[in-house]
Amino acid sequence: MSEVRPERVSGRHQVNIGHLVMGVAFLGFFVNWALIQSSTLEAHDLRWLLPIPWVAAGAAGIIASAPRLRGSRD
Numbered sequence: 584m585s586e587v588r589p590e591r592v593s594g595r596h597q598v599n600i601g602h603l604v605m606g607v608a609f610l611g612f613f614v615n616w617a618l619i620q621s622s623t624l625e626a627h628d629l630r631w632l633l634p635i636p637w638v639a640a641g642a643a644g645i646i647a648s649a650p651r652l653r654g655s656r657d
Contacts, residue, residue: 604644611636 615632618624624632 598647600644600647603647604640607643608636608640611639 615629615636618632619626619629
């Protein structure tokens with residue numbers, strides 16, 4: 584028989600890391616698109632501009648998963 588874990592009541596819900604990562608990436612690509620459409624940046628700037636959303640999304644995912652890696656708090 585499996586143990587039933589009591590749920591913690593804290594008023595907060597767990598973060599869905601996949602949704603967070605893809606949301607940050609989408610936001611980053613939107614900002615890139617807006618900067619290029621507004622002529623703030625030009626197309627030759629894409630070489631260094633396109634990796635930024637992926638790096639930011641990865642960092643957000645690592646930061647969001649850090650408390651889970653520590654273990655459960657009792």
